[in-house]
Amino acid sequence: MSELRRDPIGGRWVIVDTGHPSTPEEFKHEQQSYKGGVCPFCYGNESMTPPEIDSIREPGTNPNTSGWQVRVVPNKFPALKIEGDLDRTGIGIYDMSNGIGAHEVLIESPYHQKDIPDLLNHELENVISMYCRRALDLIKDKRFKYILVFKNFGAAAGASLEHPHTQMIALPMVPKNVMEEIKGAHDYFEYRERCVFCDIIRQEMQEKERVILENKHFLSFCPFVSRFPFETWIIPKNHHGYFYHMIPEEVPALASILKDTITKLKAVFPNLSYNFIIHSSPVNGSENIEYYHWHIEFMPKLTRVAGFEWGSGFYIVPTPPELAAKYLREIK
Amino acid sequence: MPELRKDPIIGRWVIIATDRAKRPDQFSSQAQEVPAQKSCHFCEGSESQTPPEIYAVRPRRTAPNTPGWELRVVPSIAPFLKVEGELDRIGKGLYDVMSGIGAHEVIIETNQHIDNIADLGEEQISRVFTCYIDRMTDLERDLRLKYALIFKNHGWIAGGGHTKHSRSQLIATPVNPKRVKEELIGARHYYDYHERCVFCDLVKQEMQSKDRLILDIDGFRAIAPFAARFPFEVWIMPKKHSCDFTRLEMNQRLDLAKIMKQLLLKLKKGLNDPPYNYVLHTAPFRRQKVGYWKSIDDDYHWHIEIMPRLTRVAGFEWGTGFYICPLPPEDAAKFLREVEI
Numbered sequence: 001m002s003e004l005r006r007d008p009i010g011g012r013w014v015i016v017d018t019g020h021p022s023t024p025e026e027f028k029h030e031q032q033s034y035k036g037g038v039c040p041f042c043y044g045n046e047s048m049t050p051p052e053i054d055s056i057r058e059p060g061t062n063p064n065t066s067g068w069q070v071r072v073v074p075n076k077f078p079a080l081k082i083e084g085d086l087d088r089t090g091i092g093i094y095d096m097s098n099g100i101g102a103h104e105v106l107i108e109s110p111y112h113q114k115d116i117p118d119l120l121n122h123e124l125e126n127v128i129s130m131y132c133r134r135a136l137d138l139i140k141d142k143r144f145k146y147i148l149v150f151k152n153f154g155a156a157a158g159a160s161l162e163h164p165h166t167q168m169i170a171l172p173m174v175p176k177n178v179m180e181e182i183k184g185a186h187d188y189f190e191y192r193e194r195c196v197f198c199d200i201i202r203q204e205m206q207e208k209e210r211v212i213l214e215n216k217h218f219l220s221f222c223p224f225v226s227r228f229p230f231e232t233w234i235i236p237k238n239h240h241g242y243f244y245h246m247i248p249e250e251v252p253a254l255a256s257i258l259k260d261t262i263t264k265l266k267a268v269f270p271n272l273s274y275n276f277i278i279h280s281s282p283v284n285g286s287e288n289i290e291y292y293h294w295h296i297e298f299m300p301k302l303t304r305v306a307g308f309e310w311g312s313g314f315y316i317v318p319t320p321p322e323l324a325a326k327y328l329r330e331i332k
Numbered sequence: 333m334p335e336l337r338k339d340p341i342i343g344r345w346v347i348i349a350t351d352r353a354k355r356p357d358q359f360s361s362q363a364q365e366v367p368a369q370k371s372c373h374f375c376e377g378s379e380s381q382t383p384p385e386i387y388a389v390r391p392r393r394t395a396p397n398t399p400g401w402e403l404r405v406v407p408s409i410a411p412f413l414k415v416e417g418e419l420d421r422i423g424k425g426l427y428d429v430m431s432g433i434g435a436h437e438v439i440i441e442t443n444q445h446i447d448n449i450a451d452l453g454e455e456q457i458s459r460v461f462t463c464y465i466d467r468m469t470d471l472e473r474d475l476r477l478k479y480a481l482i483f484k485n486h487g488w489i490a491g492g493g494h495t496k497h498s499r500s501q502l503i504a505t506p507v508n509p510k511r512v513k514e515e516l517i518g519a520r521h522y523y524d525y526h527e528r529c530v531f532c533d534l535v536k537q538e539m540q541s542k543d544r545l546i547l548d549i550d551g552f553r554a555i556a557p558f559a560a561r562f563p564f565e566v567w568i569m570p571k572k573h574s575c576d577f578t579r580l581e582m583n584q585r586l587d588l589a590k591i592m593k594q595l596l597l598k599l600k601k602g603l604n605d606p607p608y609n610y611v612l613h614t615a616p617f618r619r620q621k622v623g624y625w626k627s628i629d630d631d632y633h634w635h636i637e638i639m640p641r642l643t644r645v646a647g648f649e650w651g652t653g654f655y656i657c658p659l660p661p662e663d664a665a666k667f668l669r670e671v672e673i
Contacts, residue, residue, distance in 0.1 A: 079656050092537040093530070094558045148652060158644040175652030196426070203425045224427045306491020307483030308503055310639055311611025313511030316412050 040076075041163035043110045049073040053104060054134060056126045069123060070130045071107045072168075078103035079169065086143050086172050102138055102170040106130060107163065115153060115164045117263040124255040127166070128246075131278070134168055135244040139283045144170040146178060146282050149243070154273025157301040174282045181279065182292055189291035197293030198239055200224075210325045213260055217253035220261045222321035222328070228299050229319035230268070230328070232261060235295040241281035243294040258296070264331040265300060273301040374497040376443035382406040386437060387467060389459055403459050404440045405467060405502075411436035412503065419476045419506055433476055435504040439463055440497065447496040448486060448605065450596035457589035460500070464612065465578045465585075471504045472578075472617045479512060479616045480504040487607025490641045508616050515613060516632060523631030531633030532573055534558075543662045546669055547594055550587035554595045556661035556668070563643060563659035564603065564668065566595060568636040575632035577614035592636070594673060599640060602671035607641040 040048035043066045052063050054072045061067030080101025088097045108127045109119055116124060135147045151166040152159040159165075174182075188196040204210055204221050212232065213220045220234045234257055236250060246254070266272050280294040309315055373381035379397045387405035394400030413434025420431040441460045442452055449457060468480045484500040485491035508516075522530035538544055538555050547554040551571050556564070568591060570584070580588065599606060614634040649655050 092540075093533050094537075156644070171652075171654070175654045177652050177654075199426050203427075207425075224424075304489065304491045306485040307609035307611050307639075308481060308491075308501070310609055311483050311511060311613065311637070312479075312481050312503075312505070312509030313514070314505065314509045 039163050041107045070126050075103040075105050100172050104168045106166040112163050132244040138170045142284050146171045146174045149278040151276050156273035157275045185291045209322045212328045215253050217250045218257045222325040226317050226321045227315040230300045230324045232298040241289045241292045243278050243280045264328045267331045275299045372497050374440045408436040433506050437502045439500045449498045450600050454589045458585040461585045468578050477504045479508050482612040484610045490607035490609045519631045544665045546665050549591045552591040556665040560657050560661040561655035562639050564640040564664045566638045575615040577634040597673040598668050598671040610638040
């Protein structure tokens with residue numbers, strides 16, 4: 001069991017792995033390259049993962065056998081665990097909670113070498129549908145206040161397994177960055193009675209210089225206030241707080257813009273490592289957030305985050321987003 | 333001119349480099365440990381290879397930009413912010429922009445080609461702290477600037493450069509950085525209710541259990557914080573309450589050098605010279621609006637945060653501001669206590 005601890009000063013929560021703590025020796029000279037050997041996410045190796053939670057598979061095939069196209073399994077080394085009651089305590093000035101939550105891995109396809117740009121559109125649509133399906137299932141557990149969907153691709157971006165996969169973490173509290181974003185969106189809405197994200201979309205579509213791609217339902221652009229070079233957001237034009245309430249027509253539109261945007265990024269940076277995160281409203285108790293607008297934040301891992309960023313929360317962006325968007329637009 | 337841009341949602345400022353904008357082919361996605369360069373422009377005798385010095389310790393009163401120095405400060409050769417120009421704030425639609433006014437200086441901590449500050453003598457390390465104080469005090473006179481952040485990037489993974497010559501950096505900004513602001517607000521909030529400094533309370537509690545205490549030397553303590561973000565994260569805190577690092581007295585600077593050296597040597601020996609960052613968190617410049625933060629002398633407590641870079645920060649951390657720390661700070665503290673130096 002891990003622990004959640006709260007920093008009494010900034011209010012940040014951290015997860016401390018007290019259950020299976022890494023030993024200090026494990027940190028010495030960590031070289032992050034992928035070991036060869038058998039991949040637990042490939043066809044035929046289904047028994048190497050914990051039993052599957054959900055899958056999209058060919059009719060007639062059994063769970064935990066081959067024949068699937070998307071497969072969701074519990075994380076073998078979860079940051080948080082689902083069993084138990086949520087227990088918050090204080091130790092002197094410190095606050096903590098036990099590490100309740102869910103940590104799932106969504107294997108995007110049986111193909112070890114195929115990342116999002118290499119999948120067929122309908123395959124990617126299945127991945128997106130599965131994001132929604134899992135989120136809709138997880139929110140039934142009232143202990144969870146936030147569902148985080150994120151992907152680490154490439155060793156430099158923190159992916160410990162090479163086979164492309166997305167992770168989902170259900171948290172018993174709303175994380176700090178999300179709270180800040182929601183508070184900011186709320187303050188903007190209070191004064192103007194408009195959604196700040198809708199206003200951003202409007203301004204970006206007018207100015208066009210940061211836009212990469214656009215289709216009927218989505219816009220992909222490099223945000224005016226990027227934290228990283230070539231940071232890209234994919235945002236639905238339709239105002240909605242929750243990604244898992246996507247309307248059916250939005251699924252293929254998202255698959256297509258996601259695929260095309262990442263294809264462009266990979267054309268510019270052939271060995272790209274990246275992270276993306278779906279930002280969505282908190283669940284179970286904070287419903288009806290009319291001022292929040294879900295979106296995907298995509299962060300290529302190109303720079304090293306150094307002391308200045310850690311110390312200040314200030315980011316230094318060596319490529320202006322206007323220039324980044326121009327490079328990406330020019331890729332056919 | 334670089335630009336400062338403010339995130340309209342959460343209020344984070346970022347610096348956008350416009351002059352030295354990087355092209356895509358200038359990023360090396362796979363770059364790892366990089367071979368050291370042969371010639372070092374930070375060594376004694378190479379003074380002409382840096383921009384002219386701003387500050388130096390020259391015991392033999394040698395001329396500026398010549399050999400004979402023990403410590404030297406030069407402007408960054410590739411500054412993110414510049415001192416010249418007007419501070420200009422504008423709105424672009426719903427976005428806020430500010431001109432990139434500020435200072436970016438490099439503190440060359442020794443005239444010898446030594447990579448890690450841990451390997452310098454205590455006297456020399458205390459000279460480095462004196463230099464921090466002198467530079468911050470000088471920059472405080474520039475009314476456009478609100479904060480000076482001192483930090484160090486040791487090792488390539490931690491953002492260090494190709495040249496393995498021990499140095500720290502100072503970036504002075506025209507706005508208070510978000511992380512610092514959050515900490516100040518958190519500390520003030522705690523003080524409003526308890527009328528005590530949260531950092532002093534924290535140290536008191538740590539001294540009771542001692543689980544997370546690593547070193548306790550003279551006027552300073554090294555503690556693995558309860559909510560550590562990274563394995564082996566360590567905070568160095570002065571025992572005597574003070575919000576302002578620049579008021580540190582001469583003898584305390586030597587004490588601070590002693591604990592920093594021991595702690596960094598423990599990291600080096602115990603973890604095989606890991607990459608690390610450290611940052612100094614101290615009160616912002618306060619000369620402009622005297623009294624605007626009336627309890628800051630009582631509620632804030634300067635400290636140094638040391639962050640070894642042994643894990644990679646991945647999507648989860650970026651998305652949430654939530655960190656997964658794979659090593660409990662109690663274990664890290666125990667390990668570091670036991671490392672013999």
